[in-house]
Amino acid sequence: MSEDLEKRYQLTAAAWEPSTLSAYASGLLVFHTWCDSKGLAEEERAPTSQDTIAGFITDLAGAYAGDTIANYIQGVRAWHRIYDIPWNIDDLHIHTMLKGARKSTPEALKLPKRLPLLVDDIVAIRAHLNLTQPLDAAVFACLTTTFFTAARLGEFTVKNLSSFDAETHIKLADVQHNVKDRSGNKVTTFHIPQTKIVPKEKGGETVFWAQQDGPADPRAALANHLEVNQPPQVAHLFAYRHNTTYRPLTKAIFLARLKKALRDADRPIKHGHSIRIGATLEYLLRGVPFEAMKSIGRWSSDSFSRYLRKHAQILAPYVQAHPDLHQRLSHEQMAVIR
Numbered sequence: 001m002s003e004d005l006e007k008r009y010q011l012t013a014a015a016w017e018p019s020t021l022s023a024y025a026s027g028l029l030v031f032h033t034w035c036d037s038k039g040l041a042e043e044e045r046a047p048t049s050q051d052t053i054a055g056f057i058t059d060l061a062g063a064y065a066g067d068t069i070a071n072y073i074q075g076v077r078a079w080h081r082i083y084d085i086p087w088n089i090d091d092l093h094i095h096t097m098l099k100g101a102r103k104s105t106p107e108a109l110k111l112p113k114r115l116p117l118l119v120d121d122i123v124a125i126r127a128h129l130n131l132t133q134p135l136d137a138a139v140f141a142c143l144t145t146t147f148f149t150a151a152r153l154g155e156f157t158v159k160n161l162s163s164f165d166a167e168t169h170i171k172l173a174d175v176q177h178n179v180k181d182r183s184g185n186k187v188t189t190f191h192i193p194q195t196k197i198v199p200k201e202k203g204g205e206t207v208f209w210a211q212q213d214g215p216a217d218p219r220a221a222l223a224n225h226l227e228v229n230q231p232p233q234v235a236h237l238f239a240y241r242h243n244t245t246y247r248p249l250t251k252a253i254f255l256a257r258l259k260k261a262l263r264d265a266d267r268p269i270k271h272g273h274s275i276r277i278g279a280t281l282e283y284l285l286r287g288v289p290f291e292a293m294k295s296i297g298r299w300s301s302d303s304f305s306r307y308l309r310k311h312a313q314i315l316a317p318y319v320q321a322h323p324d325l326h327q328r329l330s331h332e333q334m335a336v337i338r
Helices: 003-013 018-038 050-060 066-082 091-103 119-127 134-148 218-229 251-264 272-285 290-297 301-310 312-320 323-333
Strands: 175-180 186-192 205-209 240-242 245-247
Touching: 018 050, 018 066, 018 301, 018 312, 050 066, 050 091, 066 091, 119 134, 119 251, 119 272, 134 205, 134 218, 134 240, 134 251, 134 272, 186 218, 218 240, 272 290, 272 312, 272 323, 290 301
Parallel strands: none
Antiparallel strands: 175 186, 186 205, 240 245
16 A cells, blocks of 8 residues: 555554454454355455444354453454445444344353463473373473474374384484574474375475573473484484383374363463464564464465464454554554555
8 A cells, every 4th residue: 555545544543452353353363254254255345234233243143242342343344444444334223233242142152262372381391291202202392392483293203103204204314403594593493294285296395493581491391302212314303212112292192192281281272283383473472473373384474364363263352462462463464455
């Protein structure tokens, strides 16, 4: 957009308090998530219609708190106003629907159960593992590597004990230490021969992490795993000693050990995808630019936006507590749909 238009939009947005715009951005994320689920084209979202807003409220009623839905509608409305998009909505009718939505809020409605894994969770998990034991050493190394590479859990585990394939699964030989990135920083890279997106015929994908401060450091975790288990170069990267043999780390065994450690630590139970959600959140909270996060997570621009929308309800409470991130997220999501 032109510089004059950008200034005009910024001036209009200044009518709201930054904290209000931040809250509205979460509503816009959920709105786009819902539109995606309905297959609505961009031109059907802005300007939105009476039927679209009514359908949005109807589908969310009973699953979300009524006040939350009302705030989401205000977010969509603010988006229209900021970018001078017509708001052809019967507000009285929508107000009546929102009143009904408030009455339909279930008493037992809670925050989403599928929460992101946090660095604090990783630290708590570590305290309830015995890192001198083969399985626990492998699990913690896998956890920290998956988290700080923002990878899919299936890329660092195998489906079952007999499914390891050296041509498609990551091995110790696929790891390179002390590689320098574009800024000259030392990182450890992991070449995954085959991923969900890039098959082995196309060379797979490479991910990386850098050393971290504190007990969640993936470098220390990996070094400990290699010392305790000493997996062969051609074995699964997180293979662990079991009696006189090596076992590749399966997803099921990993998750079972993860959940037990979380229960022992009296922390909320997290699921496999919680790791990638949590990694995305952690990097964004650290101020990593959206473009850099897209690269780390191996997303295209469009797929990253869809990913944020998909997890909008989960991320919203954390994002709202960090004004800087919420402001960036607002700018990312409250863009003109062309």
